[in-house]
Amino acid sequence: MTTTGGPDETLSVALRTEALEQLLTERGLIDPKVMNGIITEYETNVGPLNGAKVVAKAWTDPDYRQRLLDDGTAAIKELGFSGAQGEHIVVVENTATTHNVVVCTLCSCYPWPVLGLPPSWYKDPAYRSRIVKEPRTVLSEMGLDLADDVQITVRDSTSEVRWLVLPERPAGTEHLTEEELVPLVSRDAMVGVAKVGAP
Secondary structure (H helix, E strand, O other): OOOOOHHHHHHHHHHHHHHHHHHHOOOOOOHHHHHHHHHHHHHHHHHHHOOOOOOHHHOEEEEOOOOHHHHHHHHHHOOOOOOOOOEEEEEEEEEOOOOEEEEOOOOOOOOHHOOOOOOOHHHHHHHHHHHHHHHHHHHHHOOOOOOOOOEEEEEOOOOOOEEEEEEEOOOOOOOHHHHHHHOOOOHHHHOOOOOOOOO
16 A cells, blocks of 8 residues: 655655745735644644543543543543544544544544644545455554454544544553553554554
């Protein structure tokens, strides 16, 4: 599966983006400080760290975990995370026998308040079409090999519903606090294309 272009394509996109930004700035249509603020907000403040906090809380607080699975949007809001692209988030749990993976087959619907901006591979047409048809193969190509007896469910995000995966807590982390668990949780694990590894 091809998820990114070569160096020339990446450079070309970067140059076109820079040229477009310069043109829009020169015409007074955008303020670079505002744009930088928005990008910083989603890269640092509204990023996968928020989702990792949600996951760590669910791993250490059984009551919160149940609320999260019952009403993801409300439970996530309890931790102060809400906003655009997060109006209705459904949380599904990965276990030893069930694995959920998220895709948006139409575009790139993604729960921004808990995962930040979607990665390029998530928006790639190859991922969006192949993960539905051959999830086990695509996951393996991305580095996640699941046993044959693990049932895989592909969750299709839409403009109405965004999905978030509650990854399986890794063995050997029972002694870790909520704060110590947060750095273990990756964006990819919350999309379902990776597992959380033990420290």
